[in-house]
Amino acid sequence: MALRGKVALVTGGAQGIGCAVVESLLKNEAKVSIVDLNQEVGEKCKKQLDEQFGVGNCSFIQCDVTDAAKLQEAFQSTVDQFGRLDIVINNAGINNEKNWEKTIEVNLTSVIKGTYLGLEHMSKEHGKQGGVVINVSSMAAFFHSPHQPVYTATKHGVIGFSRAMADASEHGDYGVRINTLCPAFVDTPLLHSVELEENMGKFVKFKDDFKHRMRKFGVLTPSLVAEGMMMMITDSRLNGAVMKITCSKGIHYHTYEPLSA
Numbered sequence: 001m002a003l004r005g006k007v008a009l010v011t012g013g014a015q016g017i018g019c020a021v022v023e024s025l026l027k028n029e030a031k032v033s034i035v036d037l038n039q040e041v042g043e044k045c046k047k048q049l050d051e052q053f054g055v056g057n058c059s060f061i062q063c064d065v066t067d068a069a070k071l072q073e074a075f076q077s078t079v080d081q082f083g084r085l086d087i088v089i090n091n092a093g094i095n096n097e098k099n100w101e102k103t104i105e106v107n108l109t110s111v112i113k114g115t116y117l118g119l120e121h122m123s124k125e126h127g128k129q130g131g132v133v134i135n136v137s138s139m140a141a142f143f144h145s146p147h148q149p150v151y152t153a154t155k156h157g158v159i160g161f162s163r164a165m166a167d168a169s170e171h172g173d174y175g176v177r178i179n180t181l182c183p184a185f186v187d188t189p190l191l192h193s194v195e196l197e198e199n200m201g202k203f204v205k206f207k208d209d210f211k212h213r214m215r216k217f218g219v220l221t222p223s224l225v226a227e228g229m230m231m232m233i234t235d236s237r238l239n240g241a242v243m244k245i246t247c248s249k250g251i252h253y254h255t256y257e258p259l260s261a
């Protein structure tokens with residue numbers, strides 16, 4: 001998929017992995033709608049990107065992805081402003097084992113809603129031109145840890161939902177590819193939340209083991225994660241793919257045993 005003239009929507013695009021993905025999309029001449037909860041960081045991010053890539057190539061929409069009406073408005077505003085939608089990156093995520101219900105709302109429920117909204121604006125079943133959805137999971141779905149039980153559950157859910165929706169899209173000829181990205185540890189503000197009791201609750205006592213794993217497995221840069229994201233956006237062969245990005249193996253794909261009785 002050549003990206004000039006394409007329109008992308010990135011949730012959680014104001015910082016961290018999302019911001020790196022937004023920058024990669026703009027470098028490839030896509031138009032980008034940055035959807036994020038954080039007004040201050042989002043506006044600062046847009047200002048910087050306008051200076052780097054020129055005004056009119058990206059927009060910032062302050063939105064809590066757990067607010068269904070606001071999320072729907074964000075998708076519609078994106079289409080109203082740029083005229084179409086081709087790429088949806090459901091990236092927004094939190095790490096909060098204390099308010100674990102919120103973690104499920106952001107990391108899983110909103111990814112499901114963002115996928116369905118993406119289909120409304122991209123699927124051939126709605127008379128649209130097709131597109132691609134990338135949902136962000138984590139290597140936590142392959143390396144469970146005692147520190148993040150609910151976070152881990154949400155990331156498992158993202159993979160299961162995305163793979164099932166990829167099958168539905170193929171069977172229903174939606175024309176929309178749905179893939180999953182599973183980074184290992186990445187150097188962003190989220191990673192530092194493991195130190196905080198307000199995020200980890202009673203599991204904060206396991207933080208030393210978590211930090212040991214970070215030292216053992218290494219910490220990725222957001223730019224490498226964005227590189228993997230761009231591969232899944234542009235490779236039209238990929239639907240239902242689960243990309244893993246680790247320090248030990250770099251960018252690679254998880255392979256599943258063929259279904260058998």
Ligand SMILES: NC(=O)C1=CN([C@@H]2O[C@H](COP(=O)(O)OP(=O)(O)OC[C@H]3O[C@@H](n4cnc5c(N)ncnc54)[C@H](O)[C@@H]3O)[C@@H](O)[C@H]2O)C=CC1
Pocket residue numbers: 011012013014015016017018035036037038041063064065066091092093094106136137138139182183184185186187188189190191
């Ligand atoms: N940092 C890491 O080690 C890893 C992160 N991930 C996943 O990557 C994604 C991005 O994480 P990071 O960039 O590391 O985090 P981050 O905390 O640096 O950025 C997340 C962005 O999402 C936004 N956000 C949070 N809740 C929101 C909501 N309710 N509505 C709208 N926006 C909201 C935040 O304002 C922030 O700008 C998350 O889904 C995370 O689970 C996956 C594997 C590793």
Ligand SMILES: CC/C=C\C[C@H](O)/C=C/C=C\C=C\C=C\C(=O)[C@@H](O)C/C=C\CCC(=O)O
Pocket residue numbers: 095138139140141142143183184185186190191192193194217218244246247248249
């Ligand atoms: C608050 C923290 C937020 C997010 C952190 C992230 O979402 C959680 C990651 C959890 C586990 C990461 C495991 C990383 C494993 C590796 O990097 C691999 O190198 C381990 C060795 C072999 C991988 C084999 C394979 O690819 O299947």
